[in-house]
Amino acid sequence: MSQTSSVDVAIIGGGPSGTALALTICLYSKLTVAVIEQTAYDNIRTGEHVSASLLPLLDYLQVKEPFLADNHTPVYNVAAVWGNSELHARPSIINQIGEGYLLDRTEFDVMLAEQLVRQDGQLYLETKCAEGEQLEGGGWRLFLKDNSGESSELETRYLVDATGRQARISKRLGAKSLACDTLVGISAILDFEGDALLRAEALRERSKTEEVLIESIPEGWWYSAWLPNGTLIAVLMTDIDIMRQGKLHKQKQWVELLSKATHTKERVRGGQLVYPLSVKPAHSHVLDRAVGENWIAIGDAAIAFDPLSSMGVGHAITCGCDAAVAVVKYLINNEDRLLKQYQERVKLNFENYLSIRHRYYALEKRWLDLPFWKRRTQLAPIPLAAK
Known part of the structure; x- marks a missing residue:
């Protein structure tokens, strides 16, 4: 009843x-x-990587102490390959609020x-x-x-x-x-065993300045981060038509594209996929x-x-x-x-965000004539259509 x-x-x-x-x-x-x-x-x-500005919000909700007691990874640096082939680190020490967290x-x-x-x-x-x-x-x-x-x-x-x-x-x-792109994230979680585990642990120890790594490529960009349980998440961010055309949601094509990302491929070397690839919408709207x-x-x-x-x-x-x-x-x-x-x-927040988004993507000038980057560096980034 x-x-x-x-x-x-x-x-x-x-x-x-x-x-x-x-x-x-x-x-x-x-x-x-x-x-x-x-x-x-x-x-x-x-x-997800969040800044330390999250803590006052959690304090307001009276959940700061339970949050700090949980198994979230402090992130002191975000490393990026963006605009050129060099790796640049952005230490959170420049942020007076403190380090961020990988949730x-x-x-x-x-x-x-x-x-x-x-x-x-x-x-x-x-x-x-x-x-x-x-x-x-x-x-x-x-x-x-x-x-x-x-x-x-x-x-x-x-x-x-x-x-x-x-x-x-x-x-x-x-x-x-009102959507202004068709971004999707194609993600995998990788685990390491045996020699690959030892190599991954050594790499993770050496790369404490790179807990979170972002690497741009012609088709979009890669995100990777070590998770608290020792696994690694790697996500390809691209547009849905580029994904479909290149079949990038298929493991073979996803791995082949990953092999062309110099820094990200080094992180995942020897890792085995724990789950099948997962595709999730990530569009701005x-x-x-x-x-x-x-x-x-x-x-x-x-x-x-x-x-x-x-x-x-x-x-x-x-x-x-x-x-x-x-x-x-x-x-x-x-x-x-x-x-x-x-x-x-x-x-107002969306209008301000679009302006910031445009400026950041415009920093990558190597592939301005390719679809993914051209769509994000137009002078007037406005919503494409209603869904």
Whole structure:
């Protein structure tokens, strides 16, 4: 039998933006909140490099201590082969905030979810929002289904789309995604054994100035980083048409292209793929509207950046916290001023990001006539189309 419960705010998606919004509401208001997450946080989640500016955000969410106790790798340097064939290191010592971190995303996401439950937030795991409908008096009724097939209903005054770049909820409600590229990441996790393990450990010890390595190539760029468990993640960032044309999502072609990246191939030598290649969207996009009638989009659903910016998790959490304050103000005082400001900030942030993105890609001048680079060095980098 279907059961119905109710909360003030329901969030579809249990990533960092969704749990940050939920934690903010639990900590700084008396409103009730529920997060609906379709996994049990047991799927592969690619690690991400974040700056130390993340720490004040975690302090605000009262999760800084659990974060520091977890198994995230401090990153003191990011090395890049960009603009020429030389390796350049950017030590975080020049950043007064301190070193950054290479997140174990699964551990990080689970930590935020656990802290939410400790703050009396509701968490639905392995649950999908199959459908939803607006109620006559305002608010929403959501029809949920868990992995066992059991159905339930959840009524909420306010709905939050935290479904990532897909922005599933917002698009159903009429919003359009304005994308300015078709970037994808084709990733592999590599493990090392025997002599290869000894070589990898020696290389890792020698390359402490290169915990994170970025290397540009004609087809895009490579990202690689040592993970806390001793494995290495390597990701090819390119456009989806270039991937399809070169069949770069196939292991043979992926490995062949990797062999042409001088510094990255040295890191992965002797490694064995732990899982099949994984292809994930990484395009930059912004919604034409991130706020509607009793709903809001946050994180990658509202605005998503090129991974080169390292703005993913940090911005997602900031976005979730800001949206939470606006939603609380609206639900308690029926005041939408902060919601309007949130919408304007989303638009402004994307415009500023496009300018920075253009300047950074323009530093690589070796392949300006090739599709990947030509698309990113035009004078007016604007969204290509609505999705």
